[in-house]
Amino acid sequence: MKKNITLIALMLVSSMLFAQTKDYKVVFDITSGDTAVQKTVLRQAGGVLASDPAAKVEIVIYGDALSMITKDKSVMAAAVQQLAANKQQASFKVCQVTMKRHNVDASMLIPGVETVPDGIYEIITKQREGWGYIKVAH
Secondary structure: OHHHHHHHHHHHHHHHHHHHOOOOEEEEEEOOOOHHHHHHHHHHHHHHHHHOOOOEEEEEEOHHHHHHHEOOOOOOHHHHHHHHOOOOOEEEEEEHHHHHHOOOOHHHEOOOEEEEOOHHHHHHHHHHOOOEEEEEOO
């Protein structure tokens, strides 16, 4: 009887711990045109995914960071495409307001990059959904 109670208690505690495990989701905010900062966000997002294969990352791009995901300006195109290829884990979202301000249309974006109406609103939405937030800057 004592063994059964102990076993049941252990099962209950382990199921409670499992139930409390939350998904690892983080949204990265980048506005910098500095390629060092752009490399940093790619390295950080890749590090998260390497640490936790079930994690989800989203990189929200607006402001001067537009060059990071524009075909003819990006020096990080290959790295962006490689990270974006795993759509279950990583996504790149670019602000349509920024695109309009810089006269960039969707055909000019690196494949795999998606647009959102407003970058800041996208970040706030993710935070409301429980995503962590990282501002990437130097």
